[in-house]
Amino acid sequence: MQTLAVDHPLVAHKLTTLRDSRTDSPTFRRLADELVTLLAYEATRDVRVTEVTVPSPLVDAEGVQLASPKPLVVPILRAGLGMLDGMTRLLPTAEVGFLGMIRDEGSLQAQTYATRLPDDLSGRQCYVLDPMLATGGTLAAAIRLLCERGATDVTALCLLAAPEGLRYLEQAFTDITAPIRVVTAAVDSHLNEQGFIVPGLGDAGDRLYGVV
Numbered sequence: 334m335q336t337l338a339v340d341h342p343l344v345a346h347k348l349t350t351l352r353d354s355r356t357d358s359p360t361f362r363r364l365a366d367e368l369v370t371l372l373a374y375e376a377t378r379d380v381r382v383t384e385v386t387v388p389s390p391l392v393d394a395e396g397v398q399l400a401s402p403k404p405l406v407v408p409i410l411r412a413g414l415g416m417l418d419g420m421t422r423l424l425p426t427a428e429v430g431f432l433g434m435i436r437d438e439g440s441l442q443a444q445t446y447a448t449r450l451p452d453d454l455s456g457r458q459c460y461v462l463d464p465m466l467a468t469g470g471t472l473a474a475a476i477r478l479l480c481e482r483g484a485t486d487v488t489a490l491c492l493l494a495a496p497e498g499l500r501y502l503e504q505a506f507t508d509i510t511a512p513i514r515v516v517t518a519a520v521d522s523h524l525n526e527q528g529f530i531v532p533g534l535g536d537a538g539d540r541l542y543g544v545v
């Protein structure tokens with residue numbers, strides 16, 4: 334598994350405002366959206382393209398377009414929905430599947446409550462959206478599901494990652510040959526006893542959509 338922490342002053346600037354507990358929900362949603370677009374630029378560096386020729390006003394010009402089968406973007410509900418628009422802005426022709434997952438606050442185990450994905454992902458590049466990679470349980474289950482359906486490579490986009498979660502993912506996929514990448518705005522210090530990322534930004538779902 335490869336991890337890329339995007340090192341860019343605009344990424345750091347937006348992330349700092351997301352961490353700030355004084356940032357209200359509308360601003361949090363807008364900044365999360367903008368930050369995902371910056372992460373998406375790095376995360377799609379290996380997106381597959383095919384060569385095409387287009388008629389420019391002067392001569393025919395050689396170029397590329399996104400290849401088929403189209404990439405699949407998979408936000409993990411609820412908080413991952415806050416990353417969807419920012420991602421599809423850069424990949425407008427991608428298809429979108431959905432995974433609903435919730436982490437039990439006590440055991441920290443992830444449970445899947447909704448799945449809306451193609452049965453066959455053979456040959457598909459997949460981009461998973463989840464703002465927080467904490468213990469890694471949620472993302473590990475999501476990535477395994479995509480690989481079991483035939484995904485040829487999986488890139489996860491996270492606003493923040495904990496070292497514990499990255500270590501967990503490293504050892505979770507030793508049996509999987511598909512390349513797996515994590516692109517994040519930062520790797521934070523550690524997890525606290527409640528499994529929250531420190532310093533982190535709190536509960537991403539609550540900050541995007543309110544406490545339910």
Ligand SMILES: O=P(O)(O)OC[C@H]1O[C@H](OP(=O)(O)OP(=O)(O)O)[C@H](O)[C@@H]1O
Nearest residue numbers: 411412435436466467468469470471538
């Ligand atoms: O790495 P993990 O320890 O598994 O934790 C991370 C998960 O926890 C949060 O979701 P949550 O369960 O709060 O659901 P929500 O998105 O509906 O708020 C977050 O959005 C991740 O999906």
Ligand SMILES: O=c1cc[nH]c(=O)[nH]1
Nearest residue numbers: 467529530535536537
């Ligand atoms: O810090 C954390 C950990 C899990 N989920 C969150 O929303 N935040």
Ligand SMILES: [Mg+2]
Nearest residue numbers: 536537538539
């Ligand atoms: Mg939550």
